[in-house]
Amino acid sequence: MTLSTLLTDATTHLTAAGISAADARTEARMLVQHAFGLTREQLLLRSEVELDAALLEPFLLRRASREPLTYILGERGFYGLSFHVTPAVLIPRPETEHLVEVALAFLFTSLGSLGLATPSGFAKEVSYSDETSGASYPLRSEERAISRTQRVPRSRAVERGEVNKSGGQRQVLDIGTGSGCIAITLAKLLPDTSVWATDISEAALEIARENATRHGVQVTFCRGDLLAPLPLDLCFNVIVSNPPYIAPSEASTLEPEVRDFEPHTALFDNTLGGEGLSFYRRLASEAPARLVPGGLLAVEVGQGQAEAVARLWRDAGLIEVSITPDLAGIGRVVSGNKL
Structure with missing residues (x-):
């Protein structure tokens, strides 16, 4: 033929x-x-x-x-890097790149020039076709992330000079790392930063470790729930997470590619009566204590969840709480600083 x-x-x-x-x-x-x-x-x-x-x-x-094209091909582009992906991990999506941008912008503005350099083999501006829409998305470079810094508020602790006063190595944590796309991208762009990542799935961590090796970065991967597997005295300049935020009651509304193939532990809020906010409540309760003064807690949220998560952040005592929209104008990242 x-x-x-x-x-x-x-x-x-x-x-x-x-x-x-x-x-x-x-x-x-x-x-x-x-x-x-x-x-x-x-x-x-x-x-x-x-x-x-x-x-x-x-x-x-x-x-x-209806198996996702990404699982068949075994690869997915994210922020100009290619990641190995299997059904053990959530498929990286363009919306999550905004979470990386918020973290980079915060570190750039709060801790001074990061000396970001395009690593060897890192595409500064490429695009890929989204498998569900056929649309072409730009994969943002570190330069575009930095250009957003004027829209990211400096925390009061930063202005008082209380961030990273010891001059120690910057610490970044990715909770629920999956394929490792967030943690590895940050480690690739911030070579002088210590990056940690946790996940409850050993199968996911195996994929993440493989991807870290592929891109030549050092990330400390720990198996466990949220912050539980980490040293108790370890605090972070930035904590990021893309947690499970879909209510089980919404499963029937999802495309079969998502509902029937992607890992449910990475998709659904499966707590009793889960409505999609359970992990954000836990993060609001547990994460601020593990931030340095002025540190940032930033999360990806689902459509319609941004205001509710922002209230959780304020109730937890975080300041300068902000909502960053995605390219469709939907509130996609909620962030706030520790006083």
Whole structure:
């Protein structure tokens, strides 16, 4: 079967499985590239070459069952880096890049120039196609993160010079690290910062460690619940988290790619009567004590949750609480500083 016919048939097959026509065309191309080891240029130049359709079939069947394209390809772009991804971890999403930006902007403004340099092999400005919408998203560079610093308020503790007074190494913590995309990106961009990451899943931590090795960074990974596995005397300049924030009652509203394949422990607030805010309540209760004066607690939130989480932050005594919107204008990151 010729390559062009194979692409047409694959697109038809995916469309019949309920995938939109626009996405089906893009995904058929990506699956063909994956199955036959072709580059985009080869795909365009070899339209009449004969290929064995049997090599594509297992990948096509998996996607037709609505398994996420990322799990089939095994890779996902995040903030200009590529991460190995399996069903053991949540798929990195563009919205989470805003959480990285908030952390970088805070560290840049509060602790002085970080001397950020583009590491070898780090793409300063690339893009990738989102598997669910077919839209092309820019992968933001550290320069774009720094450009946002004027919109990030300096905490009063920073202005009083109380942040990191000892001059010790900056400490950053990622709670619920999953693939490690947040922690590893921060470690890549902040080579003089000590980065820690926790997760309750050993399978997820195995993937995160693999990704850290791939990108040549040192991250201290600890298995356990939230802050529990960390040394009691360890405090952080920044704590970030993308915790489970979907209420179980909303499961039926999710796309099958999410509901049926991504790890439920990373998606759902499975506490008794969980409405999506349980982990934020725990973070509001436990995290401030582990911040240095002026330190930042920043989290990703679901649509419609930002104001509720901001109230939790204020009730916990955090100041300069702010909400950062995503590219769609939805409140996506809630952050606040320790007095």
